[in-house]
Amino acid sequence: VVASLVAQAVKIHRLIDEDKRRLLDENTHLRQELRERYDFSNLVGSSGPMRQIYEQVTQVAGTNTTVLIRGESGTGKELIAHAIHYSSLRAKKPFVKVSCAALPESLIESELFGYEKGAFTGAEARKKGRFELSDGGTLFLDEIGDVNLATQVKLLRVLQQREFERVGGTETVKANVRLVAATNKDLERAIAAGTFREDLYYRLNVFTMFVPPLRERKADLLLLVDHFLEKFAQEHHRNIRRISTPAIDMLASYHWPGNVRELENTLERAVLMCDGQVIHGHHLPPSLQTAEASGTVTRVSLKDAVSAYEKDLIQDTLKTTRGNCAKAARLLDTTERIVNYKVRRYGIDAARFKS
Numbered sequence: 001v002v003a004s005l006v007a008q009a010v011k012i013h014r015l016i017d018e019d020k021r022r023l024l025d026e027n028t029h030l031r032q033e034l035r036e037r038y039d040f041s042n043l044v045g046s047s048g049p050m051r052q053i054y055e056q057v058t059q060v061a062g063t064n065t066t067v068l069i070r071g072e073s074g075t076g077k078e079l080i081a082h083a084i085h086y087s088s089l090r091a092k093k094p095f096v097k098v099s100c101a102a103l104p105e106s107l108i109e110s111e112l113f114g115y116e117k118g119a120f121t122g123a124e125a126r127k128k129g130r131f132e133l134s135d136g137g138t139l140f141l142d143e144i145g146d147v148n149l150a151t152q153v154k155l156l157r158v159l160q161q162r163e164f165e166r167v168g169g170t171e172t173v174k175a176n177v178r179l180v181a182a183t184n185k186d187l188e189r190a191i192a193a194g195t196f197r198e199d200l201y202y203r204l205n206v207f208t209m210f211v212p213p214l215r216e217r218k219a220d221l222l223l224l225v226d227h228f229l230e231k232f233a234q235e236h237h238r239n240i241r242r243i244s245t246p247a248i249d250m251l252a253s254y255h256w257p258g259n260v261r262e263l264e265n266t267l268e269r270a271v272l273m274c275d276g277q278v279i280h281g282h283h284l285p286p287s288l289q290t291a292e293a294s295g296t297v298t299r300v301s302l303k304d305a306v307s308a309y310e311k312d313l314i315q316d317t318l319k320t321t322r323g324n325c326a327k328a329a330r331l332l333d334t335t336e337r338i339v340n341y342k343v344r345r346y347g348i349d350a351a352r353f354k355s
């Protein structure tokens with residue numbers, strides 16, 4: 001009996017050990033995954049400007065230099081800030097973001113620097129600010145062009161002396177943070193208008209990265225489309241195979257004022273709208289179709305639009321069936337004769353899909 005009890009105890013111990021090891025493995029794996037999510041590999045794009053950005057991220061990764069990322073909204077500034085942090089020596093320390101534009105003026109100081117107990121009504125205990133929370137890591141000041149002049153003075157002091165005081169406090173706190181700031185504002189114009197301090201500008205403008213708008217790097221568009229289609233098809237459990245050529249043309253001729261963010265939203269919507277395996281032009285939002293109204297594409301009649309769609313659909317199906325008209329007819333729920341007729345009428349080269 002004793003022997004069997006001992007054996008059982010040993011067994012339980014082994015099970016617990018195994019459990020522990022499994023949990024540790026899982027933890028390492030999850031951490032790895034988290035790191036990968038923000039790794040460089042998350043930045044999609046192979047255009048000249050994007051390659052330059054990868055190079056710049058590598059350049060600053062090993063330093064503590066303040067980085068200023070400039071570009072229109074939705075171009076990927078925040079993703080680049082992540083890439084800088086997670087490829088730097090500070091990767092294991094926190095990455096803390098402050099959305100300067102979203103914070104009311106009255107709150108931004110206590111958010112950044114924290115406060116002491118009793119600093120104002122409601123301050124019942126000392127609270128750490130984002131500077132202290134990002135100690136050893138990276139502080140990302142998003143929309144830096146939107147902070148008011150009073151806060152700009154305080155930021156300037158941290159940048160110059162690397163220290164600050166909590167609101168309502170006298171103790172000086174050292175700040176060991178790497179600053180990354182981003183803006184879509186024309187800072188030079190803001191300086192001229194007197195809404196942005198020139199001295200702060202020089203402190204921030206040490207290493208500046210410019211992210212061009214999506215319309216200026218069409219080479220990235222196709223890669224991003226593939227990336228997002230795959231992501232959203234998986235996320236929404238859709239079996240999307242590809243996107244039709246006319247739909248690609250629509251995406252490529254649009255000017256993307258909201259940049260990658262707008263493309264991302266557009267493709268998520270398209271995936272949700274799509275009831276088959278191919279994304280077509282009519283799965284794209286009206287704003288893309290009205291690029292036509294604005295003169296990029298000439299207006300078409302309903303008849304022409306239907307014909308164009310029909311031609312597109314038949315071509316797509318023939319691609320799937322490798323040029324086999326009989327199979328295509330079955331997929332399209334029609335007869336082979338009709339498919340053959342349309343193929344001739346639209347001048348589709350079915351042999352092209354045979355390879």
Ligand SMILES: Nc1ncnc2c1ncn2[C@@H]1O[C@H](COP(=O)(O)OP(=O)(O)O)[C@@H](O)[C@H]1O
Nearest residue numbers: 042043044045073074075076077078079260261
């Ligand atoms: N190069 C890129 N590769 C993959 N996704 C991107 C890229 N650029 C932007 N995105 C995606 O587009 C959206 C907007 O990017 P974000 O970094 O928030 O832009 P910004 O800060 O410039 O407004 C995010 O969902 C981001 O993941």
Ligand SMILES: [Mg+2]
Nearest residue numbers: 074077078142
């Ligand atoms: Mg942003």
